[in-house]
Amino acid sequence: MNFTVAIVGRPNVGKSTLFNRLVGKKLALVDDTPGVTRDRRPGDAKLVDLRFTIIDTAGLEQSGPETLQGRMWAQTEAAIAEADLTLFVVDAKHGLTPADETLGEMLRRRGKPVVLVANKSEAKGSDGGYYDAFTLGLGEPVAISAEHGQGMIDLRDAIVEALGEDRAFPPEIDEAETDVDLRGDDAAEDDEDFEPEYDDTKPLRVAIIGRPNAGKSTLINRFLGEDRLLTGPEAGITRDSISVEWDWRGRTIKMFDTAGMRKKARVQEKLEKLSVADSLRSIRFAEAVVIVFDATIPFEKQDLQLADLVIREGRAPILAFNKWDLVEDPQALLADLREKTERLLPQARGIRAVPISGQTGYGLDKLMQSIIDTDKVWNRRISTAKLNRWLEHQQVQHPPPAVSGRRLKLKYMTQVKARPPGFMISCTRPDAVPESYIRYLTNGLRNDFQMPGVPIRIHLRASENPFENRKKRK
Secondary structure (H helix, E strand, O other): OOOEEEEEOOOOOOHHHHHHHHHOOOOOOOOOOOOOOOOOEEEEEEEOOEEEEEEEOOOOOOOOOOOHHHHHHHHHHHHHHHOOEEEEEEEOOOOOOHHHHHHHHHHHHHOOOEEEEEEOOOOOOOHHHHHHHHHHOOOOOEEOEOOOOEOHHHHHHHHHHHHOHHHHOOOOOOOOOOOOOOOHHHHHHHOOOOOOOOOOOOOEEEEEEEOOOOOHHHHHHHHHOOOOOOOOOOOOOOOOOEEEEEEEOOEEEEEEEOOOOOOHHHOOOHHHHHHHHHHHHHHHHOOEEEEEEEOOOOOOHHHHHHHHHHHHHOOEEEEEEEOHHHOOOHHHHHHHHHHHHHHHOHHHOOOOEEEOOOOOOOOHHHHHHHHHHHHHHHOOOOOHHHHHHHHHHHHHHOOOOEEOOEEOOEEEEEEEEOOOOEEEEEEOOHHHOOHHHHHHHHHHHHHHOOOOOOOOEEEEEEOOOOOOOOOOOO
């Protein structure tokens, strides 16, 4: 990205709507309720021929620094300090307020480039609010409608004028040519003994989920070493799913902080439903998912439902027992948690569980190593030759049952996909194979090929009969 732009303004002036318009996606939650946005959210923006990083922020609400509103404003100030240019959004429909004047005075004192944006200019009677914006002393306002996409060309010209063409359009850098692997993915499928190695340089997407107030945002802040995300004693502070990037031992990690998810029956408000839907999208987009448990009250019913959701979605799950610094007898609790993990989550036998403290930083390196190890298993591929030798051995050890007097035959096995590992078995009468035998094969794969804690899919299909379509001889 060439430069960074922060969107600021008082609550409910259309900052998140403008953010979504510029990134071309509905990333930020939008609702008529003031103060929906709390954390600062970055995104890749495109405006005609401009490419830049855009940051959505919380609205200005004057309050003490210890309050939630005060901590929200601290996040907005951090975004302004980080940005090269600020888009100051005012509501042309309802006119200026004292909060607009306070924010305008603060932006003038900072001395950074500012573009004044009069949003909702398509509304009837918005001319008065547009002309009032001149009194802020930040130059001519740009009349736009973020909801309908009006005035975007004028906004582009104002940004270029404020930054200068040299800053808005830096010279392009020729990218170095990279070597191309001519073997390709198809070659791996043709070679029965080929098992690709794990790529530990590829960026890894990790979602952090859990019940409200489990310590998800505090955990990510501890990873980053800064107060990047809004935290506090109040439950349900996070609303949007916010992504942050950082490096761990030379590897890029993209983490998604998500809103706490309560029981479905308790989710009544529209805004909370939007937050939960955003969290579910983050789970589907991620590769590994850390389910954060509160170690002082672990294994609530909602915790188990979240873990089951991750497994059903086919993601790589890891359990993190947070607030370990508050535990009085760690050894006894650890033994109890291990027993409960094996008993209550049999669908992901061997799932990695790590005691941590987001407040003190205890166990975070071990948690990251568990994430990497689980992702390796999640990406693992096993050669067809090994699978068929294993399948033959399994049938000798425990033959398939006989149904209606006829013995079932498992003839051939291959891995059809990874992420999560999925296998296909060619057999006679696949609809008659009992679930207990599929569980036997699944547990055997976990034990014999070291695949603990990840979802394993086994699909059965009928073997082809070469004589099925031939006409009977007369």
